[in-house]
Amino acid sequence: MNANETIRLLILNDSREExxxxxxxxxxxxxxxRAQHVESEEAxxxxxxxxxxxxxxxxAATTELPPANAIRQIKRLNKDVPLILISDEEGNxxxxxxxxxxxxxxxxxDEDQHLLLVIQRELENREHRQQRRRAxxxxxxxxxxxxxxxxSSRDAIAYVQDGxxxxxxxxxxxxFGYEDRDDIECMPVIDMVSDEHQGQVKKFLKEFTLKxxxxxxxxxxxxxxxxxxxxxxFAIDVANAIYDEESCIQFMISSQQVDNEQLQAELQKxxxxxVVTGLFNRQYLVEKLEGEVxxxxxxxxxxxxxxxxxxxxxxxVQAHMGVSGTDxxxxxxxxxxxxxxxxxxxxxxxxxDAFALLTPDQKADQTLxxxxxxxxxxxxxxxxxxxxxxxxxATVGVSIVxxxxxxxxxxxxxxxxxxxxxxxxxxxxxxxxxLYEPEVSEEQAAETNLAKQVQTALDNNRFQLLFQPIISxxxxxxxxxxxxxxxxxxxxxxxxxxxxxxxxxxxxxxxKIDRWVILETIKTLSEHRASGHKTRVLLNLSRQSLCDETLxxxxxxxxxxxxxxxxxxxxxxxxxxxxxHLNAAKAFFDAxxxxxxxxxxxxFGCSLNPFKTLEHANTDYVKIHGSxxxxxxxxxxxxxxxxxxIKHLLEANKITxxxxxxxxxxxxxxxxxxxxxxxxxxxxxxxxxxxxxxxxEG
Numbered sequence: 001m002n003a004n005e006t007i008r009l010l011i012l013n014d015s016r017e018e019x020x021x022x023x024x025x026x027x028x029x030x031x032x033x034r035a036q037h038v039e040s041e042e043a044x045x046x047x048x049x050x051x052x053x054x055x056x057x058x059x060a061a062t063t064e065l066p067p068a069n070a071i072r073q074i075k076r077l078n079k080d081v082p083l084i085l086i087s088d089e090e091g092n093x094x095x096x097x098x099x100x101x102x103x104x105x106x107x108x109x110d111e112d113q114h115l116l117l118v119i120q121r122e123l124e125n126r127e128h129r130q131q132r133r134r135a136x137x138x139x140x141x142x143x144x145x146x147x148x149x150x151x152s153s154r155d156a157i158a159y160v161q162d163g164x165x166x167x168x169x170x171x172x173x174x175x176f177g178y179e180d181r182d183d184i185e186c187m188p189v190i191d192m193v194s195d196e197h198q199g200q201v202k203k204f205l206k207e208f209t210l211k212x213x214x215x216x217x218x219x220x221x222x223x224x225x226x227x228x229x230x231x232x233x234f235a236i237d238v239a240n241a242i243y244d245e246e247s248c249i250q251f252m253i254s255s256q257q258v259d260n261e262q263l264q265a266e267l268q269k270x271x272x273x274x275v276v277t278g279l280f281n282r283q284y285l286v287e288k289l290e291g292e293v294x295x296x297x298x299x300x301x302x303x304x305x306x307x308x309x310x311x312x313x314x315x316x317v318q319a320h321m322g323v324s325g326t327d328x329x330x331x332x333x334x335x336x337x338x339x340x341x342x343x344x345x346x347x348x349x350x351x352x353d354a355f356a357l358l359t360p361d362q363k364a365d366q367t368l369x370x371x372x373x374x375x376x377x378x379x380x381x382x383x384x385x386x387x388x389x390x391x392x393x394a395t396v397g398v399s400i401v402x403x404x405x406x407x408x409x410x411x412x413x414x415x416x417x418x419x420x421x422x423x424x425x426x427x428x429x430x431x432x433x434x435l436y437e438p439e440v441s442e443e444q445a446a447e448t449n450l451a452k453q454v455q456t457a458l459d460n461n462r463f464q465l466l467f468q469p470i471i472s473x474x475x476x477x478x479x480x481x482x483x484x485x486x487x488x489x490x491x492x493x494x495x496x497x498x499x500x501x502x503x504x505x506x507x508x509x510x511x512k513i514d515r516w517v518i519l520e521t522i523k524t525l526s527e528h529r530a531s532g533h534k535t536r537v538l539l540n541l542s543r544q545s546l547c548d549e550t551l552x553x554x555x556x557x558x559x560x561x562x563x564x565x566x567x568x569x570x571x572x573x574x575x576x577x578x579x580x581h582l583n584a585a586k587a588f589f590d591a592x593x594x595x596x597x598x599x600x601x602x603x604f605g606c607s608l609n610p611f612k613t614l615e616h617a618n619t620d621y622v623k624i625h626g627s628x629x630x631x632x633x634x635x636x637x638x639x640x641x642x643x644x645x646i647k648h649l650l651e652a653n654k655i656t657x658x659x660x661x662x663x664x665x666x667x668x669x670x671x672x673x674x675x676x677x678x679x680x681x682x683x684x685x686x687x688x689x690x691x692x693x694x695x696x697e698g
Contacts, residue, residue, distance in 0.1 A: 277334030552591030
């Protein structure tokens with residue numbers, strides 16, 4: 001899109017002042033803008049149906065119309081309107097969440113230069129998509145016209161691949177005495193050649209194929225075998241060709257003809273008409289539909305398709321009326337539906353039990369209203385055939401043709417999907433209408449379900465703590481475990497935090513979960529230490545808890561109430577969260593130190609400069625990222641990187657932990673690095689109790 005062209009912009013933001021600032025910023029940056037402030041879903045629907053828009057900018061925190069709802073509405077109406085999300089949340093979590101709901105990008109609040117660059121990129125991408133759709137449509141149209149020319153050509157034309165007919169038109173079939181061109185498709189060429197010329201034809205085809213693109217057009221003369229086994233001479237022009245994206249050989253026999261316009265018109269009418277109902281047939285409607293797709297892509301117009309499928313047609317009609325009676329019923333239904341056709345629309349019989357109504361330049365809501373009217377009136381309509389009466393119903397699927405539509409086939413499939421969805425929701429009963437809406441992806445559906453499970457687990461105490469021993473390689477007396485959290489599903493199967501914590505964050509309950517884990521750990525650890533064990537545990541905290549200023553004071557109260565020493569729990573935070581929230585991390589670690597709680601940074605070593613992070617947010621323990629150990633055990637990397645990392649940590653006086661020890665072969669390597677503690681399934685898998693025998697390690 002040219003930088004001087006006016007941007008047709010939708011803005012979704014609760015603050016009118018921010019909307020005005022965005023428009024002013026764009027105009028000052030030389031990007032003239034025609035903007036509309038969207039304040040409700042109803043207003044958005046109206047705007048999307050009435051005008052064409054280039055872009056939407058939405059505030060992630062807006063409440064009047066959440067961005068996820070706006071994206072859903074854009075998809076529902078099949079509009080190509082990329083949405084850029086503005087967020088005031090730091091870190092990559094906001095970006096991930098935004099992209100998951102369908103945003104094109106997520107920009108930090110007040111980063112106007114970044115926003116301008118993304119706007120330009122998305123406008124260019126949209127233009128490229130439009131150009132591609134136009135090109136695809138032109139190609140489809142060219143292919144369709146070529147196919148029509150082939151099918152109707154008086155010249156006998158066939159395409160041959162690997163010695164078999166890939167395609168033959170009706171004229172070619174008739175030249176060999178066949179009534180239908182389908183009779184010779186996929187037939188070996190040699191089967192239509194006389195015995196005396198078969199060797200000659202085989203040799204010719206082989207040599208012509210081997211020459212490939214270098215083969216020159218020539219003529220093949222042979223005696224052919226007709227459908228009735230009679231013999232006839234043929235002179236066929238042969239050339240290289242492409243058919244249906246396949247390299248092949250073209251056979252053509254020229255034929256002289258005299259055009260008869262009146263005859264052609266009559267033939268065309270017969271070709272386009274359904275014999276039973278007198279309506280247009282499927283082929284004609286598909287051609288008109290492809291035309292509307294092309295119009296939508298080129299002119300940003302909108303059309304709608306109603307796919308009208310008679311409910312339980314085989315049971316209610318075909319099984320009781322017979323063939324002739326069924327045709328009479330279809331004729332009656334065709335006449336009934338004609339009353340709903342407006343000028344410029346196309347009504348066609350589309351299948352044994354289905355009709356289709358194509359409407360140019362109409363909004364989805366209007367078409368849905370008309371479809372409902374058809375259903376209601378059909379339910380009251382009485383079909384009378386030879387004294388037998390029937391009352392039928394129909395289910396109507398509505399799909400939209402817009403600039404985002406790629407083909408007529410896609411429109412038909414969407415309408416059929418709408419019918420299927422309606423019947424699923426109504427126990428396979430029909431008699432209703434549905435507008436096609438894109439399905440929620442399996443991933444989105446799973447996340448929604450997971451969020452519900454998290455809330456249920458919180459409400460019904462469906463969480464479980466596991467403990468995995470951390471073994472000292474330096475003879476430390478204290479026993480160490482890492483506390484691991486699991487959520488239980490309806491079948492009491494364990495779900496790991498890597499699968500459910502993102503869902504928990506989306507519904508804002510991660511801090512509640514963390515505090516539940518803390519209290520349960522304090523309770524369990526107090527009982528365990530009461531039996532004489534010198535046990536300490538590493539307990540993982542989420543990003544939200546790291547940024548929670550009230551957590552450290554709350555911890556002090558919790559330890560005091562349980563009469564548990566504050567050094568019994570080492571609070572551990574992921575390196576990524578520390579890097580993204582350095583100020584909050586530093587404040588939290590300092591607050592832990594004040595109450596004599598130790599801190600740990602997990603998954604250490606994968607950022608560009610991990611030791612810079614450690615300088616700003618100093619922790620007592622450092623747990624190395626598990627990929628270092630796994631790479632050594634999988635022989636995909638030598639131990640030098642891990643050895644060097646641990647060396648620097650030891651120089652910084654950090655207590656080091658290496659996880660994911662899965663076999664004995666890596667133990668000697670880890671011993672040589674000087675690491676303090678190791679952890680992994682080779683030593684012991686996580687269990688529901690702290691029952692590891694640390695004495696056997698001594």
